[in-house]
Amino acid sequence: MKDKADAAYRRIINAWSMYDWANSAFATTIMAAMFPPFYRSMVTAAGGSEADATAFWAYTTSLALLMIALLAPVLGAISDHTGGKKKFIAFFAALGIVGTGLFVILGDDSYVLGSILFIIGNVGFAGANVFYESLLPHIAQKDDIDQVSTRGYALGYVGGGILLVVNVLWYMKPEWFFMGSVGTALRASFFSVAVWWAIFSIPLFRRVPEPPVVRIREEGKNVIRAGFARLGHTFGQIRQYRQLLLFLVAFWIYNDGIGTIIKMATAYGDEIGIGLTDMTIALIITQFVGIPFSFAFGALARRIGTKRSILLGLVLYVVISIAGFFMTKPIEFYVLAFLVGMVQGGTQALSRSLYGRMVPKAQCAEFFGFFSTSAKFAGIAGPLLFGVVSQMAGGSRLSILSLIVFFVVGALLLTRVDEREGIRVAQEENRAAGVV
Numbered sequence: 263m264k265d266k267a268d269a270a271y272r273r274i275i276n277a278w279s280m281y282d283w284a285n286s287a288f289a290t291t292i293m294a295a296m297f298p299p300f301y302r303s304m305v306t307a308a309g310g311s312e313a314d315a316t317a318f319w320a321y322t323t324s325l326a327l328l329m330i331a332l333l334a335p336v337l338g339a340i341s342d343h344t345g346g347k348k349k350f351i352a353f354f355a356a357l358g359i360v361g362t363g364l365f366v367i368l369g370d371d372s373y374v375l376g377s378i379l380f381i382i383g384n385v386g387f388a389g390a391n392v393f394y395e396s397l398l399p400h401i402a403q404k405d406d407i408d409q410v411s412t413r414g415y416a417l418g419y420v421g422g423g424i425l426l427v428v429n430v431l432w433y434m435k436p437e438w439f440f441m442g443s444v445g446t447a448l449r450a451s452f453f454s455v456a457v458w459w460a461i462f463s464i465p466l467f468r469r470v471p472e473p474p475v476v477r478i479r480e481e482g483k484n485v486i487r488a489g490f491a492r493l494g495h496t497f498g499q500i501r502q503y504r505q506l507l508l509f510l511v512a513f514w515i516y517n518d519g520i521g522t523i524i525k526m527a528t529a530y531g532d533e534i535g536i537g538l539t540d541m542t543i544a545l546i547i548t549q550f551v552g553i554p555f556s557f558a559f560g561a562l563a564r565r566i567g568t569k570r571s572i573l574l575g576l577v578l579y580v581v582i583s584i585a586g587f588f589m590t591k592p593i594e595f596y597v598l599a600f601l602v603g604m605v606q607g608g609t610q611a612l613s614r615s616l617y618g619r620m621v622p623k624a625q626c627a628e629f630f631g632f633f634s635t636s637a638k639f640a641g642i643a644g645p646l647l648f649g650v651v652s653q654m655a656g657g658s659r660l661s662i663l664s665l666i667v668f669f670v671v672g673a674l675l676l677t678r679v680d681e682r683e684g685i686r687v688a689q690e691e692n693r694a695a696g697v698v
Contacts, residue, residue, distance in 0.1 A: 274401050275410055277469035281394055282414040283421030284462030285355070287455045288387045290422035291429050292362060294524055295545045297380065299532040300448055304373035312533050316658050319529045320649030322377040326384035327642045333389065348472050350393040355463055358386020363456035366449045394466075400473035412560070415611055416553055423549035425458050430542045500629065505684030506620045510633070512679060513613050516576055516672025519665045520606065522644030523582070527602075530586070530658050531595055540592035544599035551603030559608025568616045569681050575609035576673040583669070586662040620684035622691035644668060 291297070298319055305315035361382030368376050402410040429451035432439055436447040500507055531541045563571045582601050589595060614633075621629040644665065651661040 271403070273469050274471070275413070277465035278394075278397060278401055279410070279414040279417045280462055281351075281466040282418035284459050284466075285358070285387060285390065285394075286418035286422030287425045287458045288358065288362060288383065289418075289524075290426045290545065290549060291451055291455050292365075292380070292383065293387075294527065295426055295542045296429060296433070296448060296451055296538070297365070298526075298529040299538045299541065301373060301376050301380070302529055302532050304368070304371050304376055307371035308373055310373075313652050313656050313658065316526075316529050316533050316661075317649040317653045318373065318377070320526060320645040320652065322380055323384075323526075323645040324642045324649070325377075326381040327388070327645070329381065330385050330388040330392075331642065333385070346472070347393045347396060348467060348470065351390045352467065354386045354389035354393070355459065356386070358383045358390060359456045359460050361386055362459070363453055365452035368449070370445075397470060397473065401470060411614065412556065412611065415556060415607060419549055419553045419556075419607065421458075421462065423546060425454065426542070426546055426549060429454065430539070430546065433542070434539055503620065503684065503687060505680050505687070506617070508675065509617060509620065509679045509681070509684065512672050512675035513617070514672075515668050515675065516579075517610070517613065518642075518644040519579060519583075519668030519672065520609065522648055522665055522668070523579070523602065524606070526645060526648050526658075526661075530662055533658050534590065536592055536595050540595060544592075544595045547596060548599045548603040548606065551600055552607040555604045556607035556611050559605075559612055562608075563612055563615075568612050568619075569676060569679065572609055572612050572616070573673055573676060575605040575612075576669045576676075578605045579609075579669045580666050583662055583666045587659050616681060620681065620688050622688050 301319050301322075302312075302315035305318050306312065310318065361379050364379050365376075365383075368379070398411060398414075432441060432447040432451055433444060436442070436444055439447070439450075441447045441450060500510070527541075527545070531544075532538070559571055559575070562574075566574075578601060582598055585594070585598055585601075589598065617633055647664055648658070648661040651664050652658040655661070
C-alpha cells in the first residue's frame with residue numbers, strides 16, 4: 263500500500279512540475295529572447311526611434327503586470343472561497359495560449375496589435391501561475407515542499423531552454439526546416455510556444471487533484487465580497503509578522519530589478535547593436551547555467567546562511583548592471599548572460615524558501631498567494647523606470663544603470679531583516695495551531 267501511495271504521490275508531483283516545463287517556453291522565447299527585438303523592429307518600421315522602441319516595450323510590459331496585479335489577488339481569493347483552482351489555471355492558460363498563437367498574424371509594423379497580444383499572453387501566463395503556485399502547499403508533503411518547488415523550477419529551465427534552442431535553429435537556418443524566410447521562422451517560433459504550452463499542460467489537469475475549499479468566517483456567500491474579505495484577511499494577518507513584512511518589502515524592491523533585467527535584456531541588446539542570434543545564444547547560456555547554480559546556491563545557503571547568499575547575489579547584480587552600461591560586443595553579452603545565470607535562479611529560489619520559513623504553516627497557501635501577486639504588482643516600477651529613463655536620455659544605457667537602485671535599496675532593507683526572529687514567530691504560531 264505504501265508503495266502505491268508513493269507512486270501516486272510521485273505522479274502528482276511530476277504532473278504539477280510539468281506545467282513549469284510547459285509555460286516556461288513563454289518566459290524564454292516570448293518574454294526574454296525573440297519577441298522583444300521583433301517588437302522593436304515593428305516600432306521602428308512604423309517610424310519610431312530606437313529609444314521609442316525600447317520604451318514602448320517597457321510600457322507594454324508594465325501595463326501587462328499592472329493588469330494581472332489588479333486582477334490576481336481578488337481572483338485568487340475567490341478561487342479559495344469557491345474552489346476550482348484548476349479551472350482558473352485552465353482559463354488563464356487558454357488565454358495565454360490563444361494570445362501567443364495569434365502572434366502569427368502580426369505584420370512588420372503592427373506594434374500596437376503586438377502590444378495587445380503580448381498583454382493578453384502575459385496576463386494568461388502570470389494569471390495561471392498564481393493558481394498553479396497556490397497548488398504547491400496542497401500537493402507537497404510537509405517535509406518535501408522545498409524539493410518539489412525546486413524540481414518545478416529546474417524543469418522550467420530545461421523545458422524553456424529546449425524549445426528556445428529549437429527556435430534559435432529555426433531562426434538561424436530557416437531553409438533547413440523548409441521555412442521561406444527569417445520572418446516566417448520567427449512567427450513559427452511564436453506559434454510553437456503556444457503548442458508547447460498547451461500539450462505539456464495536460465498532465466496537470468489529468469493527475470493533480472483539486473484541493474479542498476477552506477473558508478474564513480468573515481466571507482459570507484457572495485463570491486466577490488468573499489474574495490475581498492479573504493484578501494483583507496490576508497493583509498491583516500501579514501501585518502502582524504514584522505520581520506516577514508520587512509522581508510517582503512525588500513523582496514518587492516530587489517526582485518523588481520531582477521525581473522526588469524529579464525524582461526528588458528534583449529530589447530536593450532538590440533538597441534545597442536547586438537544581433538538577435540547572439541542575444542538568443544546568450545539567453546540559452548543563462549537558461550542552462552541557471553540549472554546547476556540554483557542548486558549551488560542552496561548548498562551555499564547551508565554554509566553561510568540564506569540571507570547572506572541572497573545578498574551576495576544582489577552584489578553581483580549591481581556588477582551586472584554596471585557592466586551592462588559599458589557593454590558593446592556580443593562576447594560581453596555572453597559573459598553577462600553567464601553571470602545572470604549564476605544568480606538568477608538561486609536568488610529567487612532562496613527568497614521563496616526564506617519567506618516560506620517565516621510563514622506559519624497553517625496559513626501557507628494564503629500567504630504564498632499574497633507573496634506571488636504582490637511581487638507582480640511591485641514589478642511594474644522597474645520596466646516603467648527603464649522606459650522613462652530611456653526616452654528622457656534618448657537611449658537605454660542609463661536605464662540599465664538606473665536598476666542599481668533596486669538592488670542597493672532592496673539589499674539594505676534585507677540586512678535589517680532578523681530572519682531568526684521571523685522563523686521563531688512562525689514556529690510559535692505553528693505550535694499554537696497544533697501544526698508540526
